[in-house]
Amino acid sequence: MLTIKDLRVKLEEEDKQILKGVDLTVEAGKVHAIMGPNGSGKSTLSYVLSGRDGYEVTGGTAHLGDVDLLDIEPEERAAAGLFLAFQYPVEIPGVGNMTFLRTAVNAQRKARGEEEMSAAEFLKVVRARAKELQIDADMLKRPVNVGFSGGEKKRNEILQMAMLEPKMCILDETDSGLDVDAMKLVASGVNALRDAGRGFLVITHYQRLLDHIKPDVVHIMSDGRIVKTGGPELALEVENNGYADILAEVA
Amino acid sequence: MAAPALNTDPTEARIADLTLPTGGWSEAARVDALARLRSAGLPQRRDEYWKFTRPDLLTQSTAQAAVLDHDEAPIFSGTEALRIVFDDGVFNPDASDALAMEHVSIERLTDTQADIHWAKGLYGVLEQAGQTPVLRPLAALNTAFASDGVLIHVMGKAPKAINLVYNHRLETSDAILHHVIKLDAGADLTILENGPAAARFNKVMEVDIGDGASFHHVRAQGRDHERLAATHIFARLGTESTFKSFTLTVNGRLTRNDCIIELTGDDAVAHVAGACVGDGDFHHDDTVFITHDALRCESRQVFKKVLRNGAVGVFQGKILVKQGAQKTDGYQISQSLLLDDDAQFLAKPELEIYADDVVCSHGSTSGAIDDEALFYLRSRGVPAAIATDLLTLAFLAEAVDEIENEELREVLVDRLEGWLERHRG
Numbered sequence: 137m138l139t140i141k142d143l144r145v146k147l148e149e150e151d152k153q154i155l156k157g158v159d160l161t162v163e164a165g166k167v168h169a170i171m172g173p174n175g176s177g178k179s180t181l182s183y184v185l186s187g188r189d190g191y192e193v194t195g196g197t198a199h200l201g202d203v204d205l206l207d208i209e210p211e212e213r214a215a216a217g218l219f220l221a222f223q224y225p226v227e228i229p230g231v232g233n234m235t236f237l238r239t240a241v242n243a244q245r246k247a248r249g250e251e252e253m254s255a256a257e258f259l260k261v262v263r264a265r266a267k268e269l270q271i272d273a274d275m276l277k278r279p280v281n282v283g284f285s286g287g288e289k290k291r292n293e294i295l296q297m298a299m300l301e302p303k304m305c306i307l308d309e310t311d312s313g314l315d316v317d318a319m320k321l322v323a324s325g326v327n328a329l330r331d332a333g334r335g336f337l338v339i340t341h342y343q344r345l346l347d348h349i350k351p352d353v354v355h356i357m358s359d360g361r362i363v364k365t366g367g368p369e370l371a372l373e374v375e376n377n378g379y380a381d382i383l384a385e386v387a
Numbered sequence: 388m389a390a391p392a393l394n395t396d397p398t399e400a401r402i403a404d405l406t407l408p409t410g411g412w413s414e415a416a417r418v419d420a421l422a423r424l425r426s427a428g429l430p431q432r433r434d435e436y437w438k439f440t441r442p443d444l445l446t447q448s449t450a451q452a453a454v455l456d457h458d459e460a461p462i463f464s465g466t467e468a469l470r471i472v473f474d475d476g477v478f479n480p481d482a483s484d485a486l487a488m489e490h491v492s493i494e495r496l497t498d499t500q501a502d503i504h505w506a507k508g509l510y511g512v513l514e515q516a517g518q519t520p521v522l523r524p525l526a527a528l529n530t531a532f533a534s535d536g537v538l539i540h541v542m543g544k545a546p547k548a549i550n551l552v553y554n555h556r557l558e559t560s561d562a563i564l565h566h567v568i569k570l571d572a573g574a575d576l577t578i579l580e581n582g583p584a585a586a587r588f589n590k591v592m593e594v595d596i597g598d599g600a601s602f603h604h605v606r607a608q609g610r611d612h613e614r615l616a617a618t619h620i621f622a623r624l625g626t627e628s629t630f631k632s633f634t635l636t637v638n639g640r641l642t643r644n645d646c647i648i649e650l651t652g653d654d655a656v657a658h659v660a661g662a663c664v665g666d667g668d669f670h671h672d673d674t675v676f677i678t679h680d681a682l683r684c685e686s687r688q689v690f691k692k693v694l695r696n697g698a699v700g701v702f703q704g705k706i707l708v709k710q711g712a713q714k715t716d717g718y719q720i721s722q723s724l725l726l727d728d729d730a731q732f733l734a735k736p737e738l739e740i741y742a743d744d745v746v747c748s749h750g751s752t753s754g755a756i757d758d759e760a761l762f763y764l765r766s767r768g769v770p771a772a773i774a775t776d777l778l779t780l781a782f783l784a785e786a787v788d789e790i791e792n793e794e795l796r797e798v799l800v801d802r803l804e805g806w807l808e809r810h811r812g
Binding site for chain 2: 175186187188189209210211213214215219220222225226227228230231236239240241243244247279296300320
């Protein structure tokens, strides 16, 4: 599904190498987690894959299926099936959440040569999905993320994911700023989307989220590289001993 | 008068091009206005309120030609209204509806030879009052030389809106229109205005709003047209009355919209808003002067401009709170969205307050499209051009939302969307 080979990335504005050769393959139907200390390059990886400005790819490749992600615009990556749940979802005053969702869904359908969703059909689907995530009608009407609590913003990310039905979902520290109940709600939203055709890459500092979204594979990232890969037990090891031991072990 | 050969004064030269209509009830007002024009002189670049906008195109003898462009249906054609049509500033009775409506009397300015008292008491009167403290010579010129217009007297709730439609048919037409609108106590009227009007258009609308009366005004200027326009609205508000005006301007080589409002009765409310989108050879100037001269009045100025490719936006907005106008609530915001480095926004917000128990706030900003928001939308699959349009409409929303009527708001948003689609960068 997602194949990253020897990906090297530096900041565009300064001479600072962030990713120093990342190799990662996420298979369809699997949930991979990336853990790692602050500044290890986890969020950069998610931004580079989704096409944010400010980064320069100095080497390596990233493919979604056979689509070369690094060669196309952010909206084309989305239409190809990539989705990034933002660590800090952006507030957009003046753009209604519903308008935003419908524009996004139909833009992707159009880009893929599919028929656009009618207003009535869209409304039906969005209401059902919103209900599962306990998102009320008022939140759908309000401007995108404006005045939303931390939990509401993250639920709104998952709602977008549910509406867009991507092939590959990247969750960038989706647990940050969430209390336990909100995290459970978000996790159950994600779990509902798990299926054989869809891959997940869950970026997190803490093992906590992985209690609710159970990963198949756990990677430890440090200083721009994946330094260790294992099963779910690796996350527990981080939780119990911190990163220092693991990093010392691989050094 | 000096012999034409010796006459090099631009004001006299302009006056010499025009013919003062004589006879009838308006003659005295016209003669007075001509004297005001002579004493003020036409606006010049050195004048305080003409520093950002070149007055010469508006004052020179011959109007610059404006290419005709009729490919778009008039914006309010689907809206229920009594239509009054002017072609190049001349009333077209065949294209207009019958000038009759319940609670409303409508007469053509030039048809009216009889001594109509209400119009005589207003024609040029609000304009003259609005010449202090800032001179408005183009409005005095209008009062003197207006060749057409309507006189509307509203005695109750008008059953539907009146739509003034300004068609442009001749490439070099130069039109001067003057409307007078009087709302009796408790009356209610909506005026819709649209169309490029002429190659050059000078329009004055005087609106006298009685106690408890309500006046709504929605205007669409432009249609990607090359025309030049100088318009003035002079409004006087009675106790507990309401004035709400919104203007959409899409292109146009030069537009100067002056709005002069006097809150003379307690608890009156005046909102003036404008959204403009300009691409290329576009200069748009909103000049607003609101005087609070009564207790507990509220005024709001909301102006948003989207500019690209060398387009220039100007905002000059003033709130004057007179002594004794306590509990005034004044608000003013002017903002521009500059879509590239060549666009320019010039703003001059002014507050002058002589009462000590008032709330007045103002703000002015210029900015570009928010990159974070743009990336967020694109990461969800929205193409960059559509995402930019969405964010542009969002920027304009605060001004557009000043239109209370939802149907009219949608009509204007549709027009904006169409413009944005045609002018994608």
